[in-house]
């Protein structure tokens with residue numbers, strides 16, 4: 545029986561490249577692409593089918609920042625499939641990004657420039673806002689919508705003959721200091737993106753602890769710095785194009801400058817080929833590209849405290865309970 549692979553955020557960037565690369569690896573998979581609306585779904589499906597005419601590609605529509613939409617899509621997926629083999633939790637946003645160029649300059653003087661150029665630590669801030677569900681938008685879209693999706697798909701992911709896999713697109717920008725248990729939605733600070741990605745890392749660690757014995761395995765990946773709609777909202781396209789020769793140079797020192805969505809999907813595709821039992825739950829798998837353009841994957845231990853992860857998970861369960869009570873009419 546063919547493997548069923550669900551990819552969120554499939555309409556562009558890393559998600560779209562991932563879909564193309566998965567079909568190159570195994571043309572027999574059933575690929576289900578999740579996009580925000582049916583025009584995007586159809587356009588993405590057409591693009592994928594143009595390169596892989598014999599591929600089995602189906603579509604679902606979901607706005608991950610809208611809990612009713614997440615509950616509806618989960619119900620649709622439960623009706624459509626008996627099992628999901630891989631779920632790539634890749635959709636993500638970074639609204640209103642702001643780059644602190646002075647910080648980069650200081651980094652040059654203090655010898656921290658390379659670290660800043662690869663993690664954006666101390667370099668980027670964002671302005672977040674409340675969404676229609678009354679949640680912080682970045683937390684809701686990058687993490688909580690995906691969390692509810694996974695929990696609602698438990699019957700398709702757990703207890704199958706073969707293990708099922710969750711693969712979260714995290715980031716090198718995930719940082720403990722941007723996250724706090726008392727403000728886990730990051731309503732007070734200006735690093736909501738960094739906080740949401742750290743929360744993603746914590747969630748993946750706990751999901752492994754809770755669900756490995758039911759055959760569900762979770763991993764986190766970082767695609768590296770990729771030119772996509774997300775980065776084109778940080779600096780204009782022409783500036784990125786001007787910076788390209790400098791970034792190719794930086795790549796000799798910073799292997800996470802993958803720069804293209806195809807390269808950025810390296811770790812996602814590598815994980816597709818690994819046995820889950822051989823993976824380390826406390827490791828983030830980074831897509832890397834060498835100075836000469838060769839792609840590879842680098843595992844790096846994550847900076848996560850397992851006790852904080854467990855406490856955070858309990859908070860997610862409380863929020864989940866509130867959500868399910870609020871939307872009880874949408875549940876079977």
Ligand SMILES: NC(=O)C1=CN([C@@H]2O[C@H](COP(=O)(O)OP(=O)(O)OC[C@H]3O[C@@H](n4cnc5c(N)ncnc54)[C@H](OP(=O)(O)O)[C@@H]3O)[C@@H](O)[C@H]2O)C=CC1
Pocket residue numbers: 552553554555556557558559579580584606607608609610634635636637685713714715716766767768769770771772773774775
């Ligand atoms: N680019 C980079 O340098 C890095 C990116 N990442 C992560 O990689 C992932 C992919 O980003 P990337 O490809 O670069 O960026 P893109 O902006 O190109 O892709 C983001 C995808 O997420 C989708 N999406 C956004 N919001 C929602 C929503 N509310 N509901 C459903 N789908 C949504 C977008 O859909 P739509 O087309 O409708 O907007 C799009 O398909 C993200 O999680 C990002 O945080 C991590 C490290 C570095």
Ligand SMILES: CC(C)=CCC[C@@H](C)[C@H]1CC[C@H]2C3=C(CC[C@]12C)[C@@]1(C)CCC(=O)C[C@@H]1CC3
Pocket residue numbers: 643660661662663664667668714715716717768769775778779787790791
């Ligand atoms: C010479 C040069 C590359 C200049 C660009 C400066 C900044 C705009 C970038 C330096 C580090 C980058 C970075 C990201 C965005 C752009 C930078 C701040 C991310 C935050 C993009 C999204 C992520 O998930 C992680 C990236 C880390 C590095």
